[in-house]
Amino acid sequence: MSRPTVLIADDSLVVRAVVRSGLEAEGYVVTEAVDGTAALQHCRQQPPDIVLLDIEMPGLDGYEVLAALKADPELVDIPVVFLTSRSGMDDVVAGLRGGAHDYLKKPFEAPELLARVASAVHVKKLQDALHERNAELDRMSRTDALTGLYNRRHLDDELRRSHEDARRHDAPLCLLLLDIDHFKNVNDTYGHPAGDLVLGAFAQRLREQLRAGDIAGRWGGEEFLIIMPRTDPAGAFEVAERIRTCTGATPVTSVDGHVMKVTVSGGLACGPGDTADAAVHLADTSLYQAKAAGRNQIVAATLTNLT
């Protein structure tokens, strides 16, 4: 928040002018709305950091605007400071109950206006920081730290979602389970840092071969899962083969100069099939077959629907 933005919604030109000059002198960016409808419209188009809201206005009054703001998930966190010219406490209480952050009684002095606006802006800053932090934590909890791909937890969620979507829309869904060949040998021969390097390099090649809409993550260890929504078996096999060939095409060189040839085996399950678990299981079985048949190959299988 560089210069906080304040929306003043009041049908009085005088009040708007007084608020504007007071706040602009302190570095706030001020916009005006002449009634409740205009205030709501402005909030939806360009949400301000805080709203100063008159109660008595033509059309939508302050309570109605407040209720609409609090009912909108996008706008619920904007602190609202009520402006009231009534002498009683009833409207103040009603405003605070409705979710207002604070109130100002008209006529107000500039220092009080500034103090209450500063407090509302402070609350908004804390809320914004909290939201950012939560979003970052959520992202981290779904990301595999080593490869930067999604982790198992996110893949599990996406699997359920994609499977439900495929069933609902009668659309194809393919799952590709990939496993780096003889990965244990890399760790045993060149050490774990070299193993990590191979995982990172593979993840990068994977990323380069994915199409928009494919969801790729680390399933665990040296296993990776790619969810391909709305993809038929031929299309999915093509993607799988691309990943396999580009992985084998260029060896990975360790920091101490060892050239490590990397190949990958894959099991492709084409469905959706009855359940997401059944699809993962078939991908796993196919992967096992690819390994048994000599590795560095893709084995595809089709799920049959029982229901």
Ligand SMILES: [Mg+2]
């Ligand atoms: Mg008024």
